[in-house]
Amino acid sequence: MAEVKLIFFFFFFSPITLHLTILTLLSSIILSASLRVLPISTPSTKNYNIFDTSLYGKLQLNNGLAQTPQMGWNSWNFFACNINETLIKETADALVDIGLAKLGYTYVNIDDCWSALSRSSKGELVPDPKNFPSGIKALADYIHGKGLKLGIYSDAGVFTCEVRPGSLYHENADASLFASWGVDYLKYDNCFNLGIEPQERYPPMREALNDTGRRIFYSLCEWGVNDPALWAGKVGNSWRTTEDINDSWASMTTIADLNDKWAAYAGPGGWNDPDMLEVGNGGMTYQEYRAHFSIWALMKAPLLVGCDVRNMTAETFELLSNEEVIAVNQDHLGVQGRKVSVEGPGKCNQVWAGPLSGKRLVVALWNRCPETVIITAKWEALGLESRSSVSVRDLWKHEDIPGNAVSKFSVEVESHDCKMYIFTPFTVTHSLI
Ligand SMILES: *[C@@H]1O[C@H](CO)[C@@H](O)[C@H](O)[C@H]1NC(C)=O
Ligand SMILES: *[C@@H]1O[C@H](CO)[C@@H](O)[C@H](O)[C@H]1NC(C)=O
Numbered sequence: 001m002a003e004v005k006l007i008f009f010f011f012f013f014s015p016i017t018l019h020l021t022i023l024t025l026l027s028s029i030i031l032s033a034s035l036r037v038l039p040i041s042t043p044s045t046k047n048y049n050i051f052d053t054s055l056y057g058k059l060q061l062n063n064g065l066a067q068t069p070q071m072g073w074n075s076w077n078f079f080a081c082n083i084n085e086t087l088i089k090e091t092a093d094a095l096v097d098i099g100l101a102k103l104g105y106t107y108v109n110i111d112d113c114w115s116a117l118s119r120s121s122k123g124e125l126v127p128d129p130k131n132f133p134s135g136i137k138a139l140a141d142y143i144h145g146k147g148l149k150l151g152i153y154s155d156a157g158v159f160t161c162e163v164r165p166g167s168l169y170h171e172n173a174d175a176s177l178f179a180s181w182g183v184d185y186l187k188y189d190n191c192f193n194l195g196i197e198p199q200e201r202y203p204p205m206r207e208a209l210n211d212t213g214r215r216i217f218y219s220l221c222e223w224g225v226n227d228p229a230l231w232a233g234k235v236g237n238s239w240r241t242t243e244d245i246n247d248s249w250a251s252m253t254t255i256a257d258l259n260d261k262w263a264a265y266a267g268p269g270g271w272n273d274p275d276m277l278e279v280g281n282g283g284m285t286y287q288e289y290r291a292h293f294s295i296w297a298l299m300k301a302p303l304l305v306g307c308d309v310r311n312m313t314a315e316t317f318e319l320l321s322n323e324e325v326i327a328v329n330q331d332h333l334g335v336q337g338r339k340v341s342v343e344g345p346g347k348c349n350q351v352w353a354g355p356l357s358g359k360r361l362v363v364a365l366w367n368r369c370p371e372t373v374i375i376t377a378k379w380e381a382l383g384l385e386s387r388s389s390v391s392v393r394d395l396w397k398h399e400d401i402p403g404n405a406v407s408k409f410s411v412e413v414e415s416h417d418c419k420m421y422i423f424t425p426f427t428v429t430h431s432l433i
């Protein structure tokens, strides 16, 4: 075949053109050999686990949702029970008006306390007549009208945590009601559960939601008590891995470390949920919130804003609206990043990393201590070959670092802060040039 082509070339091209053509061909062959991109999916050390997704997706819920982690807002962290339909509408307005909706924050999720204290005489859940006088259907219509989605809350027990009626043994009726209202998302809590195992209490609601025929995101919230990563992939679209977050550095770091353990179980369709964001609620510093948001994005956690979006500071908005960090969270490869190295006295110097689409890596350098430190990401810890060269993009400064990094990358990180980068590896084999 090659001979035939050559004859063909001789026939049509002058010797000079042919000469150039062969040169071009040769150089492209050499180039493609020399610019060989290292297969970063092959870990360089034996028991290296950064790319391990072997435990993910054995039994998928498969309702078509959660191809990337859910994004939006939830009422609990800031408002707790002080909610009403005006607040929910104003929040939806604000998400659109300030531009968070177009960045992906589309679920508007009402947490506990939307319901009246008891069911109707027909046994139906009833929206609290004082705080939700127009009902949930009207609210869903309003929110859909803004291009957003409505989430609601119930409990796999006899009461919710704030002692409203729970959905245990009412799964079908409640799921039908939610679907008839146009609900798009259900957070399903774990209070007053009669001591029945979550593996028994959560699947009936999955079936009930499925039977409605409406696609409803199913968010399990059994607080990580029965290691849901081990079984919840076939039940829900996300599962809480820990107890509730609170607006403190101690809580946020504890939860990040606990959620890390389950990285290999997360993937498109089902995500580990280390709980909603506290960014903007005042209990942590700017640096701590930046770390919180960076690590949640890297861990493929749901990005559910938990502050009052109608009244955010410029700093809070800057953190939550970082499109480059959001893109890490929403990357279609869908592999949860994890803690890959811990160094220094007090285990201060932490490197968290994970693979992204396009053979890229996200790398976060996180200072867990009160003093400024220099943190080094070594290629070995990232599963990169030591001589491979990477270009580095700083996701918080929004700039490329000049020059390429080889074998390691070091940077100074302030107390409790987190720097975040995308590494794009490439390697030129010098012997071929
Ligand atoms: C609705 O809730 C918000 C937030 O708690 C509160 O500021 C507002 O006063 C409430 N409005 C009504 C009408 O209850
Ligand atoms: C119901 O479950 C089936 C089987 O997993 C799935 O194919 C379908 O998409 C689900 N439907 C809804 C509405 O969730």
Ligand SMILES: *[C@@H]1O[C@H](CO)[C@@H](O)[C@H](O)[C@H]1NC(C)=O
Pocket: 245, 246, 247, 248, 250, 251, 254
């Ligand atoms: C917040 O969480 C931390 C860590 O789990 C815990 O020690 C602390 O008591 C919690 N604070 C509140 C106010 O619940």
Ligand SMILES: *[C@@H]1O[C@H](CO)[C@@H](O)[C@H](O)[C@H]1NC(C)=O
Pocket: 311, 313
């Ligand atoms: C807005 O937030 C600030 C703190 O950032 C607070 O002092 C103020 O009371 C808030 N305003 C409203 C209307 O909630």
